[in-house]
Amino acid sequence: MKYACAKDRSLFSAKNLQPIIRDIYTVTQTSVREQHGLLRRSSVLPQFRTPICWQNTESERERARHGHGLNFHRAGKPLAFFNSQSLQVVLSRYKKVYQLSSSFVKMKLILLLCCWLTMALASPFEQRGFWDFAFDLDGAMMNDEEGSGFTTVAPTEGPFLPGPTCPFGCQCHLRVVQCSDLGLSAVPKSIPPDTLLLDLQNNKITEIKEGDFKSLHKLYALVLVNNRISKVHPKAFQPLVKLHKLYFSKNLLTEIPRNLPPSLVELRIHENKIKKIPKEIFKGLKSMNCIEMGGNPLENSGFEPGAFDGLKINYLRISEARLTGVPKDLPFSLNELHLDHNEIQAIELEDLRRYKELTRLGLAYNKIRFIENGSLNFLPNLRELHLDNNKLPRVPAGLPDMKYLQVVYLHNNNITKVEANDFCPVGFGVKRAYYHGISLFSNPVNYWDVLPSTFRCVTDRHSVHFGNYKK
Structure with missing residues (x-):
């Protein structure tokens, strides 16, 4: 038996045959089959791997001409039978779908052409x-x-301006x-x-x-x-x-x-070659809060009187300089003052008088041998005191009177003796905050010579760091 297959283009093209047959099956399984009982096989249409053909005999062509229908086959086996009425229904539907899809393809081509023209005429990439x-x-x-x-810019009239x-x-x-x-x-x-x-x-x-x-x-x-x-x-x-x-x-x-x-608000100018801080250099900087100027070859003579006038900063660091004493007339509003890694040898009575707001004072890595009695009494709000890596022979006087002091670093000094009242006050209720950090290691003092009552105002024994002294 002879068959006319899709590639012969006897009825449909090879490209469109399979979707048309799927469409025929969909229609016949829903409405046409119920009306005419046309399907000989009611199974769902599988994916076609072999050509779908119809009988190309004189009798079949005669049946088609007289409106008796058409038999479809796949791999020599009957697939479906349709008369002229059902074929007309399906083909008219497919024709509309095909016209619509054809129009859609044309629209896609037009859009692709527009996109290509846009890319061809586009300016170089600009960050937005x-x-x-x-x-x-x-x-x-x-x-x-x-x-x-993410700001929204209102549209304005005029030419387009690049970003x-x-x-x-x-x-x-x-x-x-x-x-x-x-x-x-x-x-x-x-x-x-x-x-x-x-x-x-x-x-x-x-x-x-x-x-x-x-x-x-x-x-x-x-x-x-x-x-x-x-x-x-x-x-x-x-x-x-x-x-x-x-x-x-x-x-x-x-x-x-x-x-x-x-x-x-913040100026960090450390590790330069600044030797002088002239008068009124910070004039008008009412919002300034932090100045970091360590690592400069600054000496005490390099600070002109009035250099910090008008400043109300909270943080000042002048570490790793050439200071031999606490600079005069620093801002009285300071909460933190760091003068570490200098050549300061003594703290005199007037050095800290104006800094009543200090909560943290850093004087580590200097050459301090002497702290005048009463010098620390001008710091009623001090919480942390860093005096490590100096040459102090004893615990500084005045620590028991500092109600809020909680951290004291005294390691790496020359302290040979610690008295019972060096850290804690004698009476009760004087100390408002207990110590939670006292470091005394690397000092020539034996911890077994220190009375346990010396640290009666410390939170716990782990807050005291003694260690062994090594020459």
Whole structure:
């Protein structure tokens, strides 16, 4: 028996035969079969792996011409029988579907053409988007910007203006411009004006010029650590009206830059070559809270009278300098003062008189041999006292009268004797906070010579660190 298969295009094309047969089966199994009882096999149509054919004999063609239907076969086995009416129903339906799919294909081609034209005419990639990052735990930076960092710009009339571009070699990610470790000799141009953090550390920048930060009115933090900066223009920071953090450490500055932004909160300028702090250098910095200027060759004579006038900072570190005594006229508002790694030899009565707000005092790694009686009485709120790695021969006087003192570091000194009342007051109710840290190790004193009552105001015995003394 002869068969006409899909590839002969006798009725349908090879491409469209299988979906048409599936459609025929769907229709006949739902409505046509119920009306006409046309199907000879009612099984669900499988995936076709062999051609679907119909009998190409004279009798079959005659039956089709007279409207008696058409037999479909697969692999020589009868598959389905349809008369002219059912074929007409199915074919008319498929015709509509095919026309619709053809129109859809044309629409897809048009859309692809439009996309191709858009890509062909597009400008180079430009970084867009915003990111509210927070440096501070108190969310200060989040408060600088109203609402979320994702801002919606209202449409305006006029030509399209391209967004900000990223400086060559830098990485720009949502208002953070990362230009570190690039060997730059100058501040790059074309920095996006909405930048919040500009990181220029680990480069070879030698000078900060007047227009280096123009248009950066929203800049929050500027990192210039580990460059070769020796000169800063007096008007370089004038555009930075919202700058809170300025990191200038590890450069070649010989003086603190003038005209710092009034909005500045934190200044880190340690490990430079600054030898002098002139008068009124910090004038107008009412928001300043933290200054780190350690690692500079500063001597006591380098602080001009009135150098810190007007400042109400909480934190000051002048460690690793050349100080031989506590500097005069430091801000009276200090909560933390760190003078470690200097050459201080004594603490005199007047040195700490104005610092009644101090809660932490760092005097470790000096050459202190003497602390005048009554010097510590001017620090009623002190919580931590660091006097380790000095040359003290005894426990400083006045510790029992410090109601809130909780941590005392006295290790690595020359203390030879510890008295029963060196740490705790005699009466009850005087001490408001018990000690939870006393270090006395590496001193020439035997712990078995110390009376147990010496540490009666300590939380527990593990809070006292004695250890053995080794010459």
